Amino acid sequence: MLFAILAGHRRYAYMTVVHGDQVAMKSLGMSKIFSEESLRRALARMDEQAVQAWLRPALMSHWIGTGYWNIDASVKPL
Template identity: 35%
Template sequence: MVRPPKPTPAKGELSEMEKDPLSVKLEVDSFDGKIHVEWEPEASVTPMGQLPFFIQFLKTGHRFEPWINDCPLTYKSPNAPQKVDVIGSLMLSILSGHKRYAHIGTIIGDKVNAQLLGMKKIVSDDSARRGLKKIDEDEGVEWMQKHLHLCFDPLLTIPWIMDVDVTVKTIYGHQEGAVNGYNPMALT
């Protein structure tokens, strides 16, 4: 990720971060070009507010386009939706916390995030369902496993130590049936 150069304030002048950290505009790279992200303190909070940063990660990490290109979904009809629209719609729905195809309808009007991912539109739940049915199960599993491994395989070449404390830690008062340092109830 290439960060934009930080402007140096004139001598005796406060930097933008020192003035008001919420007024800083961040430049984010997307599949639709560079955009500026700015925090608006009075605006409602949305679960998709951090998505431009995730999209920048997908673009600069070269994760999204190869994932879409390798997808074994193919259409023969010129009227069929584009592969990026089908798979991208499913991804945006999952990132929104949806668990059912029908929930895609709640994001169908989201033109901004679709455009940032390089999509033309968010497809209907019927188009997404039909698209997934067209993918052979073995080919689909192979496609997803390949791209999952591409995400973590480079990390496995570096020696590391996993240090995890799995003892029970009482955080909020007393937890029913929990004993400090030992919790047999977690095994059932």
């Protein structure tokens, strides 16, 4: 999943492109890349409360510690 996110993919269906990328797999030393369906099944088995308890402190310390949460009102999103 991390490999797909780093490749800029935002949907499960786009993981099919990463799944067939033999060059990236070999260059990263991976023996195989899981399919999108394998990822869906793995995420469905995860306990949501346990994941939040594990992830929330790490995310909060990162975002608050770096100041990324400050909003610049002078930027106009298009």
